Amino acid sequence: MITSDPQLRARMLLEALPYIRRFHGAVIVIKYGGNVLSDADRSLTELAEDVALIRSVGMRPVVVHGGGPQIDELADRLALRPAFIDGLRVTDAEMLAVVRMALLGTVNPAIVTALGSQGAPAVGLSGMDGSLAVASRVSPELGYVGAVSTVNPQVLTDLLATSAIPVVASLGVDVSGQILNVNADSFAAALAVALKATKLIFLTNVAGLLEHLDDPGSLIAEVDVAHAQRLIESGQIRGGMIPKVTAALGAALGGVERVHLIDGTVPHSLLLELLTDEGVGTMIVGGTQ
Numbered sequence: 001m002i003t004s005d006p007q008l009r010a011r012m013l014l015e016a017l018p019y020i021r022r023f024h025g026a027v028i029v030i031k032y033g034g035n036v037l038s039d040a041d042r043s044l045t046e047l048a049e050d051v052a053l054i055r056s057v058g059m060r061p062v063v064v065h066g067g068g069p070q071i072d073e074l075a076d077r078l079a080l081r082p083a084f085i086d087g088l089r090v091t092d093a094e095m096l097a098v099v100r101m102a103l104l105g106t107v108n109p110a111i112v113t114a115l116g117s118q119g120a121p122a123v124g125l126s127g128m129d130g131s132l133a134v135a136s137r138v139s140p141e142l143g144y145v146g147a148v149s150t151v152n153p154q155v156l157t158d159l160l161a162t163s164a165i166p167v168v169a170s171l172g173v174d175v176s177g178q179i180l181n182v183n184a185d186s187f188a189a190a191l192a193v194a195l196k197a198t199k200l201i202f203l204t205n206v207a208g209l210l211e212h213l214d215d216p217g218s219l220i221a222e223v224d225v226a227h228a229q230r231l232i233e234s235g236q237i238r239g240g241m242i243p244k245v246t247a248a249l250g251a252a253l254g255g256v257e258r259v260h261l262i263d264g265t266v267p268h269s270l271l272l273e274l275l276t277d278e279g280v281g282t283m284i285v286g287g288t289q
């Protein structure tokens with residue numbers, strides 16, 4: 001609940017009205033990062049409240065989720081040691097089984113049930129369903145890791161037509177039927193482009209993109225391709241932020257009108273971004289290459 005004060009609620013609603021009108025019927029792709037999902041202070045219920053609210057005012061949310069920390073935790077319990085190359089998980093057959101168990105067995109149903117208990121009917125699926133995300137292997141070193149090559153969005157448009165909220169886990173399938181582990185940021189970007197989404201919002205555990213990783217005050221309000229490239233080259237964008245920013249730029253260049261990176265650990269940041277004049281996080285723009 002954002003606030004129980006009736007006067008404040010009325011004022012917030014008035015401020016939100018132009019945005020509610022503007023985004024009525026718009027497809028909004030929301031990517032939940034595993035870091036937000038494992039944040040001790042931020043319950044899934046709170047996240048679900050916001051998504052349920054934007055659905056109730058006429059937007060069409062699609063949730064895409066990762067689960068890096070949840071995969072790590074399960075791997076640890078099974079005494080498997082995770083390894084990464086450029087932010088992507090090295091995935092052999094054993095690790096692929098762990099990824100499937102964590103994403104499809106734990107994370108996906110947790111989000112679906114949280115939305116359901118907010119009165120928002122949600123349907124859990126992954127890139128295998130309806131051949132949604134056809135992927136191809138990235139490199140022999142990474143094993144069963146894929147990059148999405150084709151999106152068949154019909155299964156999502158059918159669900160959206162029934163007012164259900166699709167909740168999509170970032171697994172793909174290759175042309176031979178092999179399931180592949182796909183980075184959830186690039187997965188979300190591919191779906192947003194294919195759905196011609198109006199907005200793609202990445203919920204992560206930092207205020208946005210920082211000019212200097214060790215300075216929380218160096219938040220970048222708007223970043224384009226050239227600026228992001230400079231930050232990657234200078235080492236100021238690291239780890240999981242590299243695939244995230246790359247995916248965000250890809251979506252902006254691919255025609256998604258607005259791409260944002262916001263702090264999902266701040267209560268109701270999604271509503272602040274969508275329904276108020278307040279600028280939150282970082283906006284990623286296609287800009288010049």
Ligand SMILES: Nc1ncnc2c1ncn2[C@@H]1O[C@H](COP(=O)(O)OP(=O)(O)O)[C@@H](O)[C@H]1O
Binds near residue numbers: 034203208211212244
């Ligand atoms: N320039 C940067 N600005 C902000 N965060 C950065 C930057 N470079 C690296 N990071 C790291 O990226 C992390 C978010 O990426 P990731 O761990 O993949 O998140 P998620 O689970 O939300 O997908 C942040 O917690 C932060 O430590």
Ligand SMILES: CC(=O)N[C@@H](CCC(=O)OP(=O)(O)O)C(=O)O
Binds near residue numbers: 089240
């Ligand atoms: C290939 C690859 O690295 N896949 C990711 C998929 C999950 C993910 O991306 O989760 P976050 O959104 O929490 O980062 C992984 O195995 O961790």
